[in-house]
Amino acid sequence: MLSFTLRRLLLAIPTLLFISLVIFLLLEASPGDPLGDVPLTVPPEVRERMRAALGLGEPWPVRYLLWLKQFFWVEPLYWTDRWFGTDFSQGAQRIISFQSRSPVFDVIAQRIPQTLTVVGMSYVVGILIAIPIGILSAYKQYSWFDQIGTFISMIGFSMPTFFTGVVLIIIFAVNLQWFPSVYNTTLEVNDWDSFLQQVRQMVMPVTVLALYNAAQISRFMRSSMLDNLGQDYVRTARAKGLSERKVVLKHVLRNSLIPVVTVIALGLPAVFGGAIITEQVFRVNGLGQLLISAIHANDIPMVLTLTFIFAILIVVFTLIADILYGVLDPRIRYD
Amino acid sequence: MDDKPLVSIEELRVEFETNDGVVVGVRDVSFTINPGECVCVVGESGSGKSVSSLSLMRLVEFGGGTIAGGKLMFERNDGQVVDLATQSGAAMRDIRGNQIGMIFQEPMTALNPVFTVGDQLVEGLIAHRGLKKHEARARALEILRQVRIPEPERRLDQYPHELSGGMRQRVVIAIAMACEPRLLICDEPTTALDVTIQAEILALIDRLKREKQIAVLFITHDMAVVAQMADRVVVMYRGDKVEEGTAVEIFENPQQDYTKMLLAAVPRLGEMTGKPAPERLRLMTDGTHGAPEPIIVKDPKPLLTVRNLTTRFAVKGGILRRTVARVHAVEDVSFTINSGETLSLVGESGCGKSTCGRSLLRLVEPESGTVDLGGTDIIGLSQRDLRRARRDMQMIFQDPFASLDPHMKLYDQVAEPMENYGIGSKSERQDRIAALFDRVELPRSYMRRYPHEMSGGQRQRIAIARALALNPKLIVADEAVSALDVSVQAQVLNLLMELQQDLGISMLFISHDMAVVERVSHHVGVMYLGRIVEMGTRAQVFENPQHSYTRQLMLAVPVADPRQKKISEDLTFRPIPSPMHPVDYVARPSVYREVAPGHRVLVDPVTHS
Amino acid sequence: ERGSDGQLGIVMWQAPSTMNPYLSGGTKEIIAGSLALEPLAGFDAEGAIYPRLVTEIPSLENGGISEDMTSVTWTLRDDITWSDGTPLTADDVVFTADYCMDPNGGCSQLAKFEGITAVEAVDPQTVRITFASPRPDPFSAFVGSQSPILQKAQFENCMGANAPTCTDQNFGPIGTGPFRVTQFLTNDTISLEANPEYRDPAKPAFATVLVKGGGDAAGAARSVLETGEFDYAWNTQLAPDVIAGMEAAGLGQVSAAFGSLVERIHVNLTDPSSSLPEGERSTAAHPHPFLSDPAVRQALSMAIDRELLVEIGYGTSGQATCNYVPAPESWASDNTDCLTQDIEGANALLEEAGWTMGGNGIREKDGVQLNMVFQTSVNAVRQDFQALIKQWWSEIGVETELKTVDASVFFGSDAGSPDTLQKFYADVQMYADNFDGNNPAPYLAKHTCDKAPSPANQWQGEGISRFCDPEYDRMVSELDGIIDAEERAQMGRTMNDMLTKDSNAIIPLVYRGTASAHANALGGVQLNAWDSEIWNIADWTRVAQ
Amino acid sequence: MTDTNTPEERVRALHAAAGNAATPEAASPPVVPPPVAATRSQWSDVWRQFRSHRGAMLGLVIFVSIILFVSVGPLVWTTDPTFVDIRARNSGFSLTHPLGTDQLGRDLLARLMAGGQVSIAVGLTAMIIAITIGSLIGVVSGYFRRLDGPLMRLTELFLALPLLPLLLLMVTLFREPLSQTFGPALGIFFLIVTAIGATSWMQAARIVRGEVLGLKEREFILAARSIGTPAHRMITRHILPNVLSPIMVAATLGIATAIITESALSFLGLGFPPDFPTWGRLLFDAVDQMVLYPWRVIFPGLLISLTVLCVNYIGDGLRDAMDPRIRGR
Numbered sequence A: 001m002l003s004f005t006l007r008r009l010l011l012a013i014p015t016l017l018f019i020s021l022v023i024f025l026l027l028e029a030s031p032g033d034p035l036g037d038v039p040l041t042v043p044p045e046v047r048e049r050m051r052a053a054l055g056l057g058e059p060w061p062v063r064y065l066l067w068l069k070q071f072f073w074v075e076p077l078y079w080t081d082r083w084f085g086t087d088f089s090q091g092a093q094r095i096i097s098f099q100s101r102s103p104v105f106d107v108i109a110q111r112i113p114q115t116l117t118v119v120g121m122s123y124v125v126g127i128l129i130a131i132p133i134g135i136l137s138a139y140k141q142y143s144w145f146d147q148i149g150t151f152i153s154m155i156g157f158s159m160p161t162f163f164t165g166v167v168l169i170i171i172f173a174v175n176l177q178w179f180p181s182v183y184n185t186t187l188e189v190n191d192w193d194s195f196l197q198q199v200r201q202m203v204m205p206v207t208v209l210a211l212y213n214a215a216q217i218s219r220f221m222r223s224s225m226l227d228n229l230g231q232d233y234v235r236t237a238r239a240k241g242l243s244e245r246k247v248v249l250k251h252v253l254r255n256s257l258i259p260v261v262t263v264i265a266l267g268l269p270a271v272f273g274g275a276i277i278t279e280q281v282f283r284v285n286g287l288g289q290l291l292i293s294a295i296h297a298n299d300i301p302m303v304l305t306l307t308f309i310f311a312i313l314i315v316v317f318t319l320i321a322d323i324l325y326g327v328l329d330p331r332i333r334y335d
Numbered sequence B: 001m002d003d004k005p006l007v008s009i010e011e012l013r014v015e016f017e018t019n020d021g022v023v024v025g026v027r028d029v030s031f032t033i034n035p036g037e038c039v040c041v042v043g044e045s046g047s048g049k050s051v052s053s054l055s056l057m058r059l060v061e062f063g064g065g066t067i068a069g070g071k072l073m074f075e076r077n078d079g080q081v082v083d084l085a086t087q088s089g090a091a092m093r094d095i096r097g098n099q100i101g102m103i104f105q106e107p108m109t110a111l112n113p114v115f116t117v118g119d120q121l122v123e124g125l126i127a128h129r130g131l132k133k134h135e136a137r138a139r140a141l142e143i144l145r146q147v148r149i150p151e152p153e154r155r156l157d158q159y160p161h162e163l164s165g166g167m168r169q170r171v172v173i174a175i176a177m178a179c180e181p182r183l184l185i186c187d188e189p190t191t192a193l194d195v196t197i198q199a200e201i202l203a204l205i206d207r208l209k210r211e212k213q214i215a216v217l218f219i220t221h222d223m224a225v226v227a228q229m230a231d232r233v234v235v236m237y238r239g240d241k242v243e244e245g246t247a248v249e250i251f252e253n254p255q256q257d258y259t260k261m262l263l264a265a266v267p268r269l270g271e272m273t274g275k276p277a278p279e280r281l282r283l284m285t286d287g288t289h290g291a292p293e294p295i296i297v298k299d300p301k302p303l304l305t306v307r308n309l310t311t312r313f314a315v316k317g318g319i320l321r322r323t324v325a326r327v328h329a330v331e332d333v334s335f336t337i338n339s340g341e342t343l344s345l346v347g348e349s350g351c352g353k354s355t356c357g358r359s360l361l362r363l364v365e366p367e368s369g370t371v372d373l374g375g376t377d378i379i380g381l382s383q384r385d386l387r388r389a390r391r392d393m394q395m396i397f398q399d400p401f402a403s404l405d406p407h408m409k410l411y412d413q414v415a416e417p418m419e420n421y422g423i424g425s426k427s428e429r430q431d432r433i434a435a436l437f438d439r440v441e442l443p444r445s446y447m448r449r450y451p452h453e454m455s456g457g458q459r460q461r462i463a464i465a466r467a468l469a470l471n472p473k474l475i476v477a478d479e480a481v482s483a484l485d486v487s488v489q490a491q492v493l494n495l496l497m498e499l500q501q502d503l504g505i506s507m508l509f510i511s512h513d514m515a516v517v518e519r520v521s522h523h524v525g526v527m528y529l530g531r532i533v534e535m536g537t538r539a540q541v542f543e544n545p546q547h548s549y550t551r552q553l554m555l556a557v558p559v560a561d562p563r564q565k566k567i568s569e570d571l572t573f574r575p576i577p578s579p580m581h582p583v584d585y586v587a588r589p590s591v592y593r594e595v596a597p598g599h600r601v602l603v604d605p606v607t608h609s
Numbered sequence C: 001e002r003g004s005d006g007q008l009g010i011v012m013w014q015a016p017s018t019m020n021p022y023l024s025g026g027t028k029e030i031i032a033g034s035l036a037l038e039p040l041a042g043f044d045a046e047g048a049i050y051p052r053l054v055t056e057i058p059s060l061e062n063g064g065i066s067e068d069m070t071s072v073t074w075t076l077r078d079d080i081t082w083s084d085g086t087p088l089t090a091d092d093v094v095f096t097a098d099y100c101m102d103p104n105g106g107c108s109q110l111a112k113f114e115g116i117t118a119v120e121a122v123d124p125q126t127v128r129i130t131f132a133s134p135r136p137d138p139f140s141a142f143v144g145s146q147s148p149i150l151q152k153a154q155f156e157n158c159m160g161a162n163a164p165t166c167t168d169q170n171f172g173p174i175g176t177g178p179f180r181v182t183q184f185l186t187n188d189t190i191s192l193e194a195n196p197e198y199r200d201p202a203k204p205a206f207a208t209v210l211v212k213g214g215g216d217a218a219g220a221a222r223s224v225l226e227t228g229e230f231d232y233a234w235n236t237q238l239a240p241d242v243i244a245g246m247e248a249a250g251l252g253q254v255s256a257a258f259g260s261l262v263e264r265i266h267v268n269l270t271d272p273s274s275s276l277p278e279g280e281r282s283t284a285a286h287p288h289p290f291l292s293d294p295a296v297r298q299a300l301s302m303a304i305d306r307e308l309l310v311e312i313g314y315g316t317s318g319q320a321t322c323n324y325v326p327a328p329e330s331w332a333s334d335n336t337d338c339l340t341q342d343i344e345g346a347n348a349l350l351e352e353a354g355w356t357m358g359g360n361g362i363r364e365k366d367g368v369q370l371n372m373v374f375q376t377s378v379n380a381v382r383q384d385f386q387a388l389i390k391q392w393w394s395e396i397g398v399e400t401e402l403k404t405v406d407a408s409v410f411f412g413s414d415a416g417s418p419d420t421l422q423k424f425y426a427d428v429q430m431y432a433d434n435f436d437g438n439n440p441a442p443y444l445a446k447h448t449c450d451k452a453p454s455p456a457n458q459w460q461g462e463g464i465s466r467f468c469d470p471e472y473d474r475m476v477s478e479l480d481g482i483i484d485a486e487e488r489a490q491m492g493r494t495m496n497d498m499l500t501k502d503s504n505a506i507i508p509l510v511y512r513g514t515a516s517a518h519a520n521a522l523g524g525v526q527l528n529a530w531d532s533e534i535w536n537i538a539d540w541t542r543v544a545q
Numbered sequence D: 001m002t003d004t005n006t007p008e009e010r011v012r013a014l015h016a017a018a019g020n021a022a023t024p025e026a027a028s029p030p031v032v033p034p035p036v037a038a039t040r041s042q043w044s045d046v047w048r049q050f051r052s053h054r055g056a057m058l059g060l061v062i063f064v065s066i067i068l069f070v071s072v073g074p075l076v077w078t079t080d081p082t083f084v085d086i087r088a089r090n091s092g093f094s095l096t097h098p099l100g101t102d103q104l105g106r107d108l109l110a111r112l113m114a115g116g117q118v119s120i121a122v123g124l125t126a127m128i129i130a131i132t133i134g135s136l137i138g139v140v141s142g143y144f145r146r147l148d149g150p151l152m153r154l155t156e157l158f159l160a161l162p163l164l165p166l167l168l169l170m171v172t173l174f175r176e177p178l179s180q181t182f183g184p185a186l187g188i189f190f191l192i193v194t195a196i197g198a199t200s201w202m203q204a205a206r207i208v209r210g211e212v213l214g215l216k217e218r219e220f221i222l223a224a225r226s227i228g229t230p231a232h233r234m235i236t237r238h239i240l241p242n243v244l245s246p247i248m249v250a251a252t253l254g255i256a257t258a259i260i261t262e263s264a265l266s267f268l269g270l271g272f273p274p275d276f277p278t279w280g281r282l283l284f285d286a287v288d289q290m291v292l293y294p295w296r297v298i299f300p301g302l303l304i305s306l307t308v309l310c311v312n313y314i315g316d317g318l319r320d321a322m323d324p325r326i327r328g329r
């Protein structure tokens, strides 16, 4: 398995380089300009100067190579310096965002916590809801529970979050005033009160996203359970005289989770990518919001870096999913 | 032994709710089992054997069945006689695994792949005996010893896939035996196993029955196994019991036609002694009387010559995925098949039979050797010529359920090879397909059906029709009848032999069943670890086996005669060693000793003794 | 009393990305910057200039402006300290000028410093700015929140190419304003606290400010008007009935400030047809097949009901207008002819000009059909306008195809994209524009012949309509020399009419205010369209309800 | 082994399950094949089985009604969906405007019908494109070992591509030539469906590949090879029909995502001309006015959900019906 992992990691390097090149070229070629936000009152000559100051005067291969160097060389050095107090980077230019003129990685580091708490939590909650529902609706297939589950998850799947989010805000923030409609990213949790406040501000975004996630995962869970409920070993387990509870929750569940766990692992990069619309609606301002605002502002270094990190996550989680599969399923061997 | 039966099934009727209405799985079955007695239930596939046994455990309900009538009286440990059909769920859970144990047919799937053997063993003990975890583990170890698994300590922490089929079946038996039930239900426990392993498992069950005075309900369609195991026999047909009696009565004096037919369909080892050539089986349904003609080829000429065929599979590993080892699946194999004759390859699972057959058609690429079919060197052909050459060689596969595309109608399946080679116009093809259906004795109306609407035997006929569609000179039948139950197997065997007789087709018949091989072949090759260890005419190999492995195989075959019980405890066969070798391993060429003209025995390398 | 009113919550749904307005010309950054940074002088709600860090506004009378109008002298107040406690000196002002005018830095306020030859510290309290030529209106650099004073000590190492590496400085500038930054999360949240060094010991009333970014205009308005989580929301441009619905909750209201922003339609006087070779589309080389006919342009303008547009799209934050320059008052033309819709008149006009109705309801002449592409940026109100105008035009036999472009592309002036407003690969397009401060002259100067965007200037020209009139060009060059204010305004009005009423090259629609929502509990809010709209935030208080 | 098993549930599994519990071999044959009429066309079989699936039938009926509503509806209710009747704006339910009007006085009923035409057309076409690309890539990479690596890396690339810039680029490059050739509406339609299709095939590709890898090990594929079936026919005749079921699942989910993605595109300015109604757009436009005029979100929302739900159930039914193994039962 070690060599399998190593091999895949080695293979990932050219893949990722290629991906980064494609993304870079795509961003280069797509229309729009980092100065789109600059008001029309700014005369063209000044605009030209501003562009030059952003380094946009250089030909693209130069900028691409520079970015590669900054990403793979300067940034790691910088972070080593930061953590170990060394001075390897020697003030080399880091990747700078066009919008804010601040290092891209600093901004990303700022955004990760809220993305992880909100989007990550919603993923966890979604999974926690989805698995029991999946189990039950498979075990009682075609029962009313199953039918309603299917119905609700299809509705959940077909309703865009820009709609459900606003509905929640109108009901719970405007009319009932239970939860805040704006997420406060600066809130520090250090006592019970602030913890409650944090919980309150997470309720709505987490609910919206969790429902969406749960809708999908419960479908997977159900199908996987159905596959396994018909297996021979289930009969063996019953023939041992085990209770239904034990048969389903131990024998069937463990096997059914195998494909679902990989589905979950493959869905994880999306957590880091953020949930763009939900973040917008509740003003969570995580990575999703960062990406979309960077795209709108044509902040190429930011978009490039974010999507590339995202690509790394996709590749890594695909690998993790493969490895998890093997860990969970003793039958899988890596050659 | 007291005469009070442990179990008595009275007028059992089981129904299934399906989309097309109610299907009756078991119509009216009654029989009893006494303590310490082995009752065998025989019958063809779908006759209701499994459903009856599952009803006893009340497991049919989980498959959508209901016990619609009858009583299932069972004497519990405490002496109380209860009707299992009306017990509550909790009471049944106490009986299942505790007082009745069950062994299933498919050892590959009967165990949960993600739990260790130990885990699965202790579960029942903890549930029924209330043992602590470590106590249960100790007991589990003890049971594994009882079922004579080598290195039982290690097995406890292994996963099912790490065990061989035979060992897995022993684990299943151990699970069933864990709480020392008084009734053991065995549903075709050996059908999927090799003869040698089958012999061992049968011996094990027999020993447990004798030692522990357990009642055994043994389900099978193999009459030879019945003869070896049964005290009494119940014959079932389409959900009904047709006959019941002691083993000797049933074998020597069957009353019902169905029973007679079943018996006739069983090839018995040694039956062919003294016969010059293969003969069809005499089936009750044939209507033909008198002895069938032997299939004698007047002037046999070599059709297929195979020399030094070697096929190896690379095992890749490491970061660069280089070949780290190789499976020597077929190693220096040479043989010849004459036109119109049958060569059989026999051997146990994993010995390379299938690979050998597939290498001939280059469905797997052989590493070296020559394959000469009627003057064409198959190995040297380009992909395009190879396609053309394959018209002369066709295969029939083992699993009739897997070898037909479930999404295609039978007509299309048979038409496909002709379409591939652009043979004939549409109407010509239609005629030919109709003729082929007649040839394999399927009604023409079946053309519009899908494979799943057919029985296994019928499917295998379609596979044969498909193979015949191209008028091949050679058919490679890879375990073509292994998955079929006796009566169907007999029909398909007869069909194959009849076709050979009529069309003069040569056949490479691959099987692990010695009795079948004896019946159908002109020549026999015994394979072991990728090599042919003994080769000769049928008479030479079966009547004068020279190689120790051949002898061992013969010994393991059960005899379809209740008076000749062969099962004994000292039957232990050595497991086949791994054919995997490091890359730099140099395989020695096979050296044979000629015992008699055409009868060769491998002397070097010595792989089995 | 300073700090007695707790926290002030401001939502800016387009989040500020930096506090340094010299690095980003965006309104959001300028507003954010104005919380901490101050210019020498600002504009009040009426557009009049008033002193902030100086003792008085320089003028000819007080000698602050030299006789020949080539220099202006500012005298700093002596009681101003930076938020780190050091005093403000003339050096800081000089430094700020150097900072922006550094040839290696992409200073977005460079236009403010145009024509300046020198900025000198006469003494620690006095700064003199010298211009290359006489300036009738010398108040551009250091006036208004676009060009505030930076602290030399803090920004010394951030000149030119180093500007982007100074993240800490850009995110937490030391200023003289009422607040100072405690935490800056770019594009998200800014936390500020009252500046202890602020010159008025009683101000600001709020102890802290939280500026929250993200979301959309509706959500921002909702958090002020309906949930009351915030006190002030910037740029809540929403449909009037939606705002009315939210205001009904009684927590706050939306008000608008009128500057010089006009929503208008530009008519393409050149041919955008894609059958032309690239480089010749939308250039003076090919006049537009039918929009070059003044009658057609006028008919287009006549068919529009501007009052209705206002009612639907802007409510109280808009006024129907016929002017390109709607303010200052003296510059605004009195033309109101266009305010009444006249479909019949438009039809008659077209008929007269020879555009006859074809069978499919589209007018045509000499085989040319009145078929147009009408583009604008993505924006709900603009899309409603498009639909309405399309309908009106269809009533005069003009068929319109609507097209929308993502705002960042449309306004992005990327020479490589075909969808920018400069390229104008459409027949008509709609957007809004304004000018800085209260001098419309440069704004009018955009429409000279040589400023038409074309490959020659990498499509960076500003004469979007490709309007070209030698008479107009002459007036532009004359305008610079005129010193008398009334005379200037007079000429400005004439030029405005040339662009709109006379030629209809620009069809003004709505004089727009910038709408902002604020809670009723917030006192002192006085909207201002000429400067940062929170210009007087130091005076804001929480009022009891 | 990488990928997920087949996603979504497979009803087939359930049927198989019912059989399995009692019969050890996975597919123990009914010994007596049911007596069936000799000639039956395959499609009548499919239809017969489909009809017996209650949910699917109900879904079909509703779906057909929706289709009729959007296609025949405009012939009956002839109000122009883009006609601005400014005096009647924001009107409630009335005889002239049965479902009210929007902020410009456009008739909501007419807009729902016109919007439905576009949304359903976009949903179906984009889904077909995505599924075609997905299945193609999936089958090819599953079937041809050598192409597996590169194609899966390609899939990863597409997963990583930022959608928005990609779409912007596509629109910039192709909007004009397309609207020149096909007219503005049709041109943009092509653009949008290709854009959505080209960026949503990855999931399907991964799923199909997984299935094909499993399928390749099955004996009937070997059998087909031994009777000389060439690769292309192998794929079309043997592989594709057998991976139909996961493709169906992906397809039903794909329609929903396509309809919603389209709405997201229109508010980024990449979609249809702004006066061109689609369900997603109607929903999005009305979100701000949800409190004042709730029905303006309810109707388009309801129609989207209903369509997705119906398609899902129809997909379920079709999947069962196309699988002869289930059909026979």
Ligand SMILES: Nc1ncnc2c1ncn2[C@@H]1O[C@H](COP(=O)(O)OP(=O)(O)OP(=O)(O)O)[C@@H](O)[C@H]1O
Residues within 6 Å of the ligand: B016, B017, B018, B023, B024, B025, B026, B043, B044, B045, B046, B047, B048, B049, B050, B051, B052, B063, B064, B065, B221, B485, D018, D019, D020, D021, D022, D023, D024, D025, D028, D029, D030, D031
């Ligand atoms: N779950 C089920 N649903 C419907 N019919 C069933 C089901 N299980 C079994 N049957 C039917 O009941 C009959 C008896 O089946 P059973 O499994 O007992 O046969 P068997 O004798 O064990 O055959 P085999 O040798 O193939 O195992 C068959 O006709 C079968 O089709």
Ligand SMILES: Nc1ncnc2c1ncn2[C@@H]1O[C@H](COP(=O)(O)OP(=O)(O)OP(=O)(O)O)[C@@H](O)[C@H]1O
Residues within 6 Å of the ligand: B313, B314, B327, B328, B329, B347, B348, B349, B350, B351, B352, B353, B354, B355, B356, B512, B579
């Ligand atoms: N594709 C393959 N790759 C690697 N090893 C293989 C492959 N196919 C077969 N083998 C190995 O080659 C050996 C011979 O296999 P083969 O299938 O020919 O045996 P067999 O005699 O047909 O057995 P059975 O009776 O189980 O069908 C076995 O050890 C098997 O594991």
Ligand SMILES: [Mg+2]
Residues within 6 Å of the ligand: B049, B050, B051, B187, D023, D024
């Ligand atoms: Mg059975």
Ligand SMILES: [Mg+2]
Residues within 6 Å of the ligand: B353, B354, B355, B479
């Ligand atoms: Mg084999």
